[in-house]
Amino acid sequence: GEDVEQSLFLSVREGDSSVINCTYTDSSSTYLYWYKQEPGAGLQLLTYIFSNMDMKQDQRLTVLLNKKDKHLSLRIADTQTGDSAIYFCAESGANSGYALNFGKGTSLLVTP
């Protein structure tokens, strides 16, 4: 199957920016998502981007997509302790019948 790769762990100080990176292999990827999961909770959709876009901004969140390199990033500005969670990158495309294909998740720790 197609792969989605993320680094497993990121630690930042409160107030700094966080950047979580993701790479994928599916050339048919049409939609790319970022989900947030707090301990013991379900997945919260943070944002998504279509493959014909290269950037999307939503308040403190900025998503950048480099389609040529199949690289997606999520930048969180002014990171807060409440942002500590696991962040899953996911893609869907025709090759997978538009099923969600998740990365293993990046655990973000925000320290005071």
Added chain:
Amino acid sequence: DTEVTQTPKHLVMGMTNKKSLKCEQHMGHRAMYWYKQKAKKPPELMFVYSYEKLSINESVPSRFSPECPNSSLLNLHLHALQPEDSALYLCASSQDGYGTGETQYFGPGTRLLVL
């Protein structure tokens, strides 16, 4: 409103029990999904219902039996589970039928422990 609700929040069952998980959405979404998530792993797709018909069954053991009574409800019936089935069970829904690439919205999950 993008709310998917799931009950119960927590469930403990023995290997001989029969129980059911329930998922509900009132957004008019036409596709509903069951995922299984083990600790520190991404969710794994189990079943997809599209327009109330089972579209995808990802080779899930028969001790898991999904049911879609109507377009708003999705159940997962559990029977003779094994301890390795202990996990967080997540329900999701998306606006159009499966295979259209519509965004999936997840519920809070049911944490299942099989003793």
